[in-house]
Amino acid sequence: MSCSHPSQNHGKVSKVDSLALKQAKINGDLANEGLQRCQRFVTDWLAKADTTTGLIPRNLDESLDIWNAQDAAADNYPFMVLTAALTDSNLFQGRMLDMLHTETRLTSRLGNLPDTYSFSKKGFETQEYDLHNLLFGSSEYIKDGLLPLTEWLGPSPWSDRMIAILDDIWKYAPIKTSHGNIPSTNVELNGEMLQVLSRVYWMTGEGKYLEWATRLGDYYVFGDHHPTRNFEVLRLRDHGCEIVSGLCELYATLSKANPEKKEVYQPHIHEMLNRILAVGRNDDGLFYNAVDPKTGTVKWEGTTDNFGYTLNGFYTVFQIDSVEAYREATIKALEILNQKYRNYDWEHGSSDGYADAIEGALNLYAREPLPSTEAWVESEIQVMWSLQDSSHRKNAQKWKGSGIIEGWHGDGNFARTTIMYCLWKTQGTTIQPWRSDIKLGAVDSDDGIILSIKADEDWQGILKFDAPRHHTIMQMPADWPRINQFPEWFTVNQEKAYEVKDLTNGSSTNYKRKQLLEGIEFTLKKGTVYAIRVSPI
Template structure:
């Protein structure tokens, strides 16, 4: 569960009808922009294989597991699930057939594929493992988080199994897939979810290999924090603490593994706590600026900043602190998180990933906003929500008329964050089938959930509500913040009863499962419809 119940959150679409209508306009823009992104990239799918090139204009065009499959195509699928449902199944099936038929190299792991020459590109085992870890964590994990289990969750499991079948880095705790924090951190993110979802001990055993290696060797040997690269034979590392993507994943990954061990009451929980706790304290000591925001990279020994600029993944980093607060009950972990959220409004128009010409990519904005939104679902700060509004508008303005953003794999991150922003505005509610003239927003409070609906012309379909996805699909006891998770703003428990009332609707009492499956709604196109949904008995 969040640190605050959704009804206690002052955030989200504001109070009166006019503000709800404005919020509905913003949500509609976000949904429509994600569909524009989908439609913008559809023409570039390879006609023979259904696979997506990693970047437009490349010669030869390449499909890569770490870019095409990890960062772009999954968000085409998620965009289709929310805005063009009829495209979802055919896109998924065609791509999987193309991937399995053409790209598999060793241990069931996909490799780079030349779409022009229709041939595999030999990249070596380490790159295969890297590609699979990226594909699983950045591509398939978000699908599991927002869509629930499906063939994509089975694909995620098969990639994890292939990675550990191929693991070739010997340590005192068993073979690891890599000697770098990125791959090992990504696999922790994946394995923790797989264990929660399935209860299968091999996933936990593999996660423990990584946890043991880092808690008992890497962290003690690198001044309390992860090294980016560690030589397990020489017992030494490069001394770099990376606090941005391609390295920061290990920090929150270790906190998730600790949460599992704590819930299990295992001996490892007691053994993991000191190094994990020290890691967080040391990272805040040397890795943040005066506003409490993480920089990109520091020297683990001296604290010297080795790569300046604020990390666009500052929010991802702080997921670990919120997780530790939730699992231990020690709210002092939240102090640095709140400081960062209190100060993020100073970063309006910040150039997150500056280029040499003075411009910046949408990608840095997308990551920074994503991290903030998930933190804000646990720790609401009004000025930080205002910052999200500003930055989302800045990101939206970067989309081209054809629906693409910059024409590379990072375009998927635009759609991901647009959908996260839309679901913040709607409190997790959505309309199906989506149409560009639809408007939806919601706010939650002590009186329940107020949902505002409108359309430009008559429409009929379903209004769907959000389940507690962390438990409903992943089997987690608590909604620990997780990289690539979609925030849970207002959720409905399947077996609880809820009362639904609204203009022109017959009052009804339904199960939460009925709300999750969707209730039938008709919109006249002549004015808004307001619904009130609250637990039965209030």
């Protein structure tokens, strides 16, 4: 498909479409900047990779000699993979896949469970393995890295690695309970497992994953491990908050897969959420870092950057049970951000705090599109991006002029959230092959989208549209909000055809859903801005 330059025929673009097109152009500039920043991050981190194995180190200051599952593999590497998938297919299919194969071969220690690998020793860092460390690192690798990759890529070698590790986590689960063996008593690990198992159950259709998830759920919901009835300290930030959203994800799954069990869980899940609302929030409706849920004492002052992760659980239960207080809690938190939390110091000057806060807000914005939340995200993404260049970032002098953000594994979260933002700015549309001079932006318009596309040099390739991935990839019955997902914006989910229309000359072509998902051939002429509307017929 080829379209005319809109400036050649302004008269055929309506006033409404002209305003939308202007915003789409702005969005194209922002998405282009974001993807270029991600590419710089990948390029400069890969330059620090071990020359023998090709694996990246855990950190660039104090852990140069190791690759480990819970940090290098979980937080940094996966979003190098995703950046390459969007911007460099050769890198994606080459070095990124090679790293997966190398990691699998070198680090798998107990079955498929990965352990820390030392570059200097050319083997494992320790002579003996610690089962708890293996299980924790494996859980982190799956939940933080392989699962988000799978939610975007679909079935792939990365999802194969995920399933293999997950099965062995439960094969070697050592903790005996009245409900059956579980991997750990660690609340973070178990919260992650609740999230992973709930999604993998739908993705695979295999009942064992729901059985394992329910085993964990029963451990926390019944007896003396309930998060607000029994915990002395409940973290509402990372490394603890996972249990809240994890139980809510299981609850959502049970509501469709086992409604009778869901009804048994209901008072216990509501009790947890109601108590958090009562004692876990500051006056602005954002969460403290940690509280004693029994007494209501704040155990760790400060506002957590992970507010969105916990609110995912509240909003999910609202979607299931129509408890308006849970939606109101979400909206209250979203509305206050632009008033009081601009340029807020989430994590002592680290970009990681901004990454988590922005992700949480953007994911919930996809469900509750409040203008003030949009304004806050636009403001704070600029703050986060500035830390890639700023003298205010950690180790600023060391990484001056580099795409490396701070030189630790949290740099990957910078790319993760940037990609989430960029996909919002393109409404989920992507181009292949990507090039740094191409600016693709989109805005929603009625039941479709308006696209602006421009290249500095001639280009030919394909324009691809997003699917309702929660259904097509994950096989989930509903798109409840969940940590590290990539929100769905404009998705091609109609069986009928779609019209792709040139807004300047009125020409149009109809495409079937499958064609848009696979990508339609597109040609760009140097310097020409293309204005397109895509809508179902």
